[in-house]
Each structure stands twice: as C-alpha cells, then as structure tokens.
Amino acid sequence: MSQRQVLQVFEQYQKARTQFVQMVAELATRPQNIETLQNAGVMSLLRPLLLDVVPTIQQTAALALGRLANYNDDLAEAVVKGDILPQLVYSLAEQNRFYKKAAAFVLRAVGKHSPQLAQAIVDCGALDTLVICLEDFDPGVKEAAAWALGYIARHNAELSQAVVDAGAVPLLVLCIQEPEIALKRIAASALSDISKHSPELAQTVVDAGAIAHLAQMILNPDPKLKRQVLSALSQIAKHSVDLAEMVVEAEIFPVVLTCLKDKDEYVKKNASTLIREIAKHTPELSQLIVNAGGVAAVIDCIGSCKGNIRLPGIMMLGYVAAHSENLAMAVIISKGVPQLSVCLSEEPEDHIKAAAAWTLGQIGRHTPEHARAVAVTNTLPVLLCLYMSTESSEDLQIKVLPHDSKARRLFVTSGGLKKVQEIKAEPGSLLQEYINSINNCYPEEIVRYYSPGYSDTLLQRVDSYQPLIN
Known part of the structure; x- marks a missing residue:
C-alpha cells in the first residue's frame, strides 16, 4: 500500500468523524430524534470525539452533547455518569474560543435541570475555570460562562454561594459594563440568580457595585436587557429595608415608571415587581413611590395588560394601602378601586382574583x-x-x-x-x-333595618300606632 493510500484512509476516517458529529449535532436540534439517538448509545460515541485531534470535531461533539443534555435530565445525567465533565473542564482551560463556548454550553445544559446536576458540575471543579472564562478576550466566551454560572446559581443558596466563592460576582459586574448587549443581558440575569436566595448573597452583589450600573441600564432600548436589569434590582430590593433603600438611592425613580408603559409585557411585569418589592418594606418607601407618581402609573399599567402581568401591580397597591390610612387614600384618589374591581370581574384565574380581593381589603379596612x-x-x-x-x-x-x-x-x-x-x-x-x-x-334586626322600604314600614307603624293615654 502506497503512502498516498495510507493517508487516504486517515482522510476518509476524519471525513467520516466530521460527518458523524455534524449529523448528530443537527439531529439533536429536533425533539423527535432525541429518544432514537439516546437508544443508539450516542453519548458513548460522542465522548471520545471530545478528545479528537481535529478541533472542529471536538467543538461539534461538544455542541451535540450540549443539545442532547439540554433536552432532558436523563441525558444530562448520562453526561455526568459518562465521566464527560472532567474532560470538558480540562478543555475549557486549554482550547480555543469556539471549543470554550461549546464546553460552557454543555455545562449550562447539564446544570439547568436540577440542584443535583448543578452540584455535579461544582464537584468536578468547573466553577474556577468558568470564572477564568469571564475574563476571556472573546465576548462570546464570557457570555457562555456567565450563562452557565447563572444556571448553577439559580437553584439554591448553597450553589449560589459556591459561585460567589469562586469569585464570579466582580467579573459579572464588569461584564454588564461591556458594550455587547447579549453579554450585558446574561450577566444581569446571572446577578439576579445569585441575589435572589438571601440578603447575604444580595449584599455580595451590592458590595461589588452592581446597583449603580444596573440602574443606568433601566432605559436601555433593548427590552430583553431591561427585563433582566429590573429583575436583578427586584431580587436585591426584596430582602430588606436597607437593600431596598440602596436601590432607591440609585435614583431609579421616576425613571423606572417609564418601563410601566413599555411595549414589552415582561418589562411591565418586572417593573411592577421591582416597585412592589420596594413598597412592601416601610410606609416611608411607599410614600416615596406615591410622591414620584408611582401609584397612578401602576394603576394605569394594570389597566393596560391582562393576566399574570397584572399580578405584581395589584399586590403592590395592597402593600401600599396596608401601611396607613393616608397611603390607602392615595390609592383611592388615584382611582385604584375601580381598576381592581375590573380585575376582580374579568380575570379568569383564581390567584389573580384573590390578589385583587386582598388588595381591596387592605384599602377598605382603615x-x-x-x-x-x-x-x-x-x-x-x-x-x-x-x-x-x-x-x-x-x-x-x-x-x-x-x-x-x-x-x-x-x-x-x-x-x-x-x-x-x-x-x-x-x-x-x-x-x-x-x-x-x-x-x-x-343579627336579623340589622338586616331588616337596612332592607329597602324598612323606614316606610316604621313610619306606617308610627301612623297606625295608638298610644295608650290615661
């Protein structure tokens, strides 16, 4: 056999591997193919290709694994059991930017399903490597790493703390200052996922200087970024009076009220949620919202949307009204009661009706x-x-x-x-x-007293009454 023929064998083998991973990656985009791929033992066939000598085959194998793991927790579990994670973590540190993005995608796809799977990623030492990727020159690598870290942190306080301990927060705050919108979105989302579990975790995000940068982006024209920014500020403000006051001190009022008129329904919902999380803490914070025109703006917002988008606004009015007679009167003066009455009548969902009933109770009870x-x-x-x-x-x-x-x-x-x-x-x-x-x-006599015509009946009795005169 000539040298040329020998090389041809290797070329054909490489071509076949390339074709295989590309086809699997393509097939994995369609849900109807997943079970067939799984039954054919696709995981064990992809694993060695992560170590392939050809970079494009490595990257495409990682992409295919990510798509499969993303689909359901059984496949994500198979990635963990197949001992694929250590290889991905090793490659994250060593390989080029295309592979790094693909490897971070697999970690995110595995980690999103459950705290147990996210913990498996932490246990194999992925956090330190992902945090290093947040400093990568390529914004796509930063974005992929931020996404994976956020998906790990969102499950519970322990996992969130692990992400914090790995040093992610200051770098995520730097990422929200980068020019790329997609990177800003994912970094803001990750900060939101870290902040939500406890006051201590939210404080870590605040200490890294996140609030000022988030507040500056409230008026960014990109609706998906606005959603994440408002969500992150809500998750910080909800925990305590101190944290809520820090968010307010970043001068989010009256700027945030413009988001209540946004075309994007989720921007409206997240803006209402942020205002609710601030209002619930103290009468002083509620008064500040009233003074900024926040109650009237929320009432208008409730009138302009339907369903669950209304819910945080309805609750916010209840929290404001609960604090004091004057604040409840502010809701009445801003015509909150007729709007809540409309919600009560037209919303099909019980939990929204219950919220409207609760808020009406908070207004009326003073x-x-x-x-x-x-x-x-x-x-x-x-x-x-x-x-x-x-x-x-x-x-x-x-x-x-x-x-x-x-x-x-x-x-x-x-x-x-x-x-x-x-x-x-x-x-x-x-x-x-x-x-x-x-x-x-x-009591029966009270009901009779308030029944129509009762006063006439009493007068008739007066007319027909014959006094006993001695």
Whole structure:
C-alpha cells in the first residue's frame, strides 16, 4: 500500500468523524430524534470525539452533547455518569474560543435541570475555570460562562454561594459594563440568580457595585436587557429595608415608571415587581413611590395588560394601602378601586382574583370612608358571588369573606350591607342564596333595618300606632 493510500484512509476516517458529529449535532436540534439517538448509545460515541485531534470535531461533539443534555435530565445525567465533565473542564482551560463556548454550553445544559446536576458540575471543579472564562478576550466566551454560572446559581443558596466563592460576582459586574448587549443581558440575569436566595448573597452583589450600573441600564432600548436589569434590582430590593433603600438611592425613580408603559409585557411585569418589592418594606418607601407618581402609573399599567402581568401591580397597591390610612387614600384618589374591581370581574384565574380581593381589603379596612370607597364601585356583589362559587379556591374565599368583627362592622357602616339588600335576586336563585349567606353573618334586626322600604314600614307603624293615654 502506497503512502498516498495510507493517508487516504486517515482522510476518509476524519471525513467520516466530521460527518458523524455534524449529523448528530443537527439531529439533536429536533425533539423527535432525541429518544432514537439516546437508544443508539450516542453519548458513548460522542465522548471520545471530545478528545479528537481535529478541533472542529471536538467543538461539534461538544455542541451535540450540549443539545442532547439540554433536552432532558436523563441525558444530562448520562453526561455526568459518562465521566464527560472532567474532560470538558480540562478543555475549557486549554482550547480555543469556539471549543470554550461549546464546553460552557454543555455545562449550562447539564446544570439547568436540577440542584443535583448543578452540584455535579461544582464537584468536578468547573466553577474556577468558568470564572477564568469571564475574563476571556472573546465576548462570546464570557457570555457562555456567565450563562452557565447563572444556571448553577439559580437553584439554591448553597450553589449560589459556591459561585460567589469562586469569585464570579466582580467579573459579572464588569461584564454588564461591556458594550455587547447579549453579554450585558446574561450577566444581569446571572446577578439576579445569585441575589435572589438571601440578603447575604444580595449584599455580595451590592458590595461589588452592581446597583449603580444596573440602574443606568433601566432605559436601555433593548427590552430583553431591561427585563433582566429590573429583575436583578427586584431580587436585591426584596430582602430588606436597607437593600431596598440602596436601590432607591440609585435614583431609579421616576425613571423606572417609564418601563410601566413599555411595549414589552415582561418589562411591565418586572417593573411592577421591582416597585412592589420596594413598597412592601416601610410606609416611608411607599410614600416615596406615591410622591414620584408611582401609584397612578401602576394603576394605569394594570389597566393596560391582562393576566399574570397584572399580578405584581395589584399586590403592590395592597402593600401600599396596608401601611396607613393616608397611603390607602392615595390609592383611592388615584382611582385604584375601580381598576381592581375590573380585575376582580374579568380575570379568569383564581390567584389573580384573590390578589385583587386582598388588595381591596387592605384599602377598605382603615375607616368607614375607605370602606365606602370600595363599596360604591359595586364590588360587593362580585365578591359575594366569588365567595359562594363552588369553583373558587379556598385562598380566594378566605380573601373575600370578612371573618372578623371589625370587618363586618365596616361592611355595615360603609353601606355594604345596605347595597346587598338592594340587589334584586330571583327567589330560590343562586344569587339569592349568596345574599342569604351574607345576611346570616348579621343579627336579623340589622338586616331588616337596612332592607329597602324598612323606614316606610316604621313610619306606617308610627301612623297606625295608638298610644295608650290615661
């Protein structure tokens, strides 16, 4: 056999390997092929190709593995059991940028499924190497590493702490200052995932100077970046008064209110969530939001969207109103009650109705004047129907029924009981049953007193009364 023929054998072998990994990587993009690939033992065939002498074969083998591991936790588990992770970690440090991106993608795809799989990545020493990749010259490598770190940190506080201990936070803060939008997004998302678990982890992100850089990006025109920035600030602000005040001190008001009018629904939702997380802590922080025009802006936002996008705004109004009579009155003056009444009537989901009922309760519970503001919007019949409906969840029913004597008294003094008596219902109808249930919460003479025509009946009795004169 000539030298040329010998070389041809190697060329053909290389061509076949290249074709194989490319085809597997392509097939792995379609869910219907996954089971067949798995049953054919694709994992054990790809593993040696990660060590191939040809760089493109290595990269494509890693890409194929990442796509498979991304699909479900069984395949991700197979990557761990196949002892593939140590090889990837080794290559992350040694190989070119294309391989680094592919290897980081596999780590992310494995780590996303469960804390156990994420822990397997930590155990094989991947964090230190991923953190080194955050300093890589290539923005794509930084992005892939930030993504993997965020997916590991999101599961729980222990994994998040491991990411912090590896030194990721200061480098992620540098990444949000890079010019590439995609890198900014992923770095902000990773900071959000680290911050969410505890005040201590959020403080680590704050100490690295993240808040000022995040706050500057609230008005960035890219909606996906805005979503992540608002989410990260929410996850910091939610833990304590101190952390919420630090977010406010970055002068996010009134700038953040423009996000409530954004075309992107998730920008709206995340902006409402951020405002809610600040409002819940103290009356002073709620007052600051009121002064910035935040309550009116949130009410407008609730009116402009539907479903779960409304939920944080509804809750935010409840937190504001709960703090004091004056703050509850601010919600009333900004026409919050009619908007909440609309949510109560038109939202199909029980948890959203329950939130609206809870918020109306927080507004109405302070004084008869507050309670009247809730009663006059004709909300009470709606609440009554919701309470009695067999389809309503227990949570919703608890939010709706006035269980304590103070609430029952307010229901009377605000004109609520009188309004219920004015509802015209067919005898024996479901609505009549609901009315009877409410009336049963009160003494009979009170119900009679507030029934239409009762004063006329009393006057007739006065007219027909024959006094006993000696």
